[in-house]
Amino acid sequence: MPKEPISDVSRIFGxxxxxxxxxxxxxxxxxxxxxxxxxxxxxxxxxxxxxLTLANIVKLSEALEIDPGKLVAGLRSGD
Amino acid sequence: MPKEPISDVSRIFGxxxxxxxxxxxxxxxxxxxxxxxxxxxxxxxxxxxxxLTLANIVKLSEALEIDPGKLVAGLRSGD
Numbered sequence: 001m002p003k004e005p006i007s008d009v010s011r012i013f014g015x016x017x018x019x020x021x022x023x024x025x026x027x028x029x030x031x032x033x034x035x036x037x038x039x040x041x042x043x044x045x046x047x048x049x050x051x052l053t054l055a056n057i058v059k060l061s062e063a064l065e066i067d068p069g070k071l072v073a074g075l076r077s078g079d
Numbered sequence: 080m081p082k083e084p085i086s087d088v089s090r091i092f093g094x095x096x097x098x099x100x101x102x103x104x105x106x107x108x109x110x111x112x113x114x115x116x117x118x119x120x121x122x123x124x125x126x127x128x129x130x131l132t133l134a135n136i137v138k139l140s141e142a143l144e145i146d147p148g149k150l151v152a153g154l155r156s157g158d
Contacts, residue, residue: 009137053130058088058154073148075137
């Protein structure tokens with residue numbers, strides 16, 4: 001049974017990362033290379049099982065060629 | 080000697096938090112109450128000495144009545 005997302009905030013963030021990654025036709029491995037994060041961490045992030053730090057949000061946004069503000073816009077902890 | 084910010088990303092983020100907090104005329108203690116973070120953590124965040132998690136960024140943005148996207152917009156790790 002796949003593990004549940006740790007929160008709706010992490011779930012939505014992960015969905016946005018996956019959406020942008022697939023838009024860029026990048027594999028998780030290729031995205032990982034651009035972030036110094038391990039590719040398995042990318043998988044956990046996309047499944048909403050990771051509570052990233054600010055530094056890693058910014059690194060990820062750069063590799064995804066998107067403003068970090070767009071990855072977290074509108075997120076609410078009640079989400 | 081006051082400790083240096085841990086990164087420019089954390090420094091800029093902290094400056095934005097302080098700017099918004101003072102706009103709302105909130106003390107660090109009052110802001111802390113709205114976030115379940117200790118007031119000393121708010122001080123460290125504002126001095127750029129904290130690498131917040133996504134969950135705490137969202138909690139802080141709610142207490143500051145600002146979209147989390149605005150707190151991280153345009154941040155670059157080379158910053």
